[in-house]
Amino acid sequence: MKKEIDVKIKGKLTKKYHDGYPLIVKEAIVNVDDLQEESTIVRLVDDKGAFIARGYFGKQNKGYGWVLSHNEKEEIDQAFFTKKMASACAYRQPFFEDDETTAFRLFNGEGDGIGGFTIDYFAGHYVINWYSEGIYAFKNYIIEALQQVAEVKSIYEKKRFDTKGQYLDDNDFVWGEEPEFPLMVKENGVQFAIYLNDGAMVGVFLDQREVRKTIRERYAADKQVLNTFSYTGAFSVFAALGGAAKTTSVDLANRSLPKTIEQLSINGIDHEAHSIVVMDVFKYFKYAVKKNLKFDLVILDPPSFAKSKKFIFSAAKDYKDLIKETIAITEDNGVIVASTNSSGFDMKKFKGFIATAFKETGGTYQILETYTLPQDFKTIPEYREGNYLKVVFIKKISG
Structure with a gap:
């Protein structure tokens, strides 16, 4: 068995861990300096030394490790x-x-x-x-x-x-x-071409499965579709198979062009009948306004954090403005699919961004449906931030 040390939890937070919160955060630890070697098994205890849970020490952007068991006799083997x-x-x-x-x-x-x-x-x-x-x-x-x-x-x-x-x-x-x-x-x-040996990204984000299916079945038919931050064009593939009149995929990465062509082609879709644009999405919005382009369905799935030469995008700070720019190029009665994988705010706050964006543009809207993580992305109620995905289908009524 790996080395094990006691980690004392601050008094006011012991109930939280007793109740099942799984993330061991630095702020909860009294004797944080005792944590030296990652992978050390930690025994969470209260100020009297009574057992709370057993976990491991491992630094990541979210915290200092994870709880593994609330059974004091259970070995981590x-x-x-x-x-x-x-x-x-x-x-x-x-x-x-x-x-x-x-x-x-x-x-x-x-x-x-x-x-x-x-x-x-x-x-x-x-x-x-x-x-x-x-x-x-x-x-x-x-x-x-x-x-x-x-x-x-x-x-x-x-x-x-x-x-x-x-x-x-x-x-x-x-x-x-x-x-x-x-x-x-x-x-x-629907077919996807996957590369397990080509860096961090393999070709598709699996957490959007139900959203893509919904777009194909209920929203794409005969529509002009704009897919922003399009990566390999997965949303565009489903929209095209759902009968979209045309899809336009926009992404800054050069590889998005051949990757999107590949995904369309393996599904029998003529990529030349669709538009694939390699451009900073934020610049494309300005281009679309200038050219008076409008779309019936706009898909927004930006990363939580993105950096281009002149602009840094943070979902928590900038998503409202992104929706405002989207409203300007969406047809009346068109639909915006607003999505974020940021765990820094919940669905209520995300809907607040939407409400503020329409208020500031003088428009009205209707929320048609919402999605969070699909069934295979299992989460627990004790760790709500683990259910990070928030997707809202918004009908633009006017503005």
């Missing part, structure tokens, strides 16, 4: 990790059995009982995302657990535990037989 992995697999059994969707989240960190890493499934191949050196020290346990409970063709890993929260470039392949790339997977019958 191979059996512990295997039990958690087996439970996660059982919970996703309907996904394993769905021939129309062959890409999903298998293990979602604290939602499945072990914070600090996630595992995504791609047609029998797995990608582990590590978010701290602390959890990475348990790598062998976790890989063994995965192999014990699932059929595994190969395993790749992405290390995301640099101090700035950025991906660390490294050899991604861990174990098994490497597939030929692109690896073809399906989402609700």
Whole structure:
């Protein structure tokens, strides 16, 4: 068993951890200087030394580690990790059995009982995302657990535990037989080309599955669609398959052009009938206003934080203004799909950004429907910020 030390929790916060809060934050720790080596097992205790929970020390942008068990007698060993992995697999059994969707989240960190890493499934191949050196020290346990409970063709890993929260470039392949790339997977019958060996991003963000399906089935038909921050064009693919008159995909990254062409083409869509623009999205809004371009459906899915040569975008600070710019290029009775993966604010505040944006532009609107994380991205009520995704379908009535 790994080294274990007592971590004393400040009195007013002990109830929070007794009640199941999983993230060990620096501000809650009395003897923080005792934490030296990441991966150390920590025994959370109150000011009288009474046991609260057991976890591990691992620095990431969210905190200083995660609670693993409230059972004082439970060991953090191979059996512990295997039990958690087996439970996660059982919970996703309907996904394993769905021939129309062959890409999903298998293990979602604290939602499945072990914070600090996630595992995504791609047609029998797995990608582990590590978010701290602390959890990475348990790598062998976790890989063994995965192999014990699932059929595994190969395993790749992405290390995301640099101090700035950025991906660390490294050899991604861990174990098994490497597939030929692109690896073809399906989402609700739609094909995606996936690259597990090409940096931090593999080709699609799995948490938007239900939103893409909704756009295809209920919002795209005969519409002029603008997909901003489009990455590999996944929303555009679903909109085109839903009968959109035309999609326009806009992203600053040069690779978005060939990647979007690829995703459209493998689904039998003529990419030349659609527009793919490599441009700073914020500049594109100004371009669209200048050219008097209007769209029936606008998809906004910016990163929480983005930096271009002249502008830094922060979702918490700038999303309201982004919606205002979107309103200007959306047709009356058109729909804006506003999405954010920022965990820094909740759905109520996000809806507040929307309300303020319409108020400041003199327009009116109607919220049609909302989405949060899909079922495979399991979360727990004790850690509400873990349900980070917020998507709002907004009908622009006027303005």
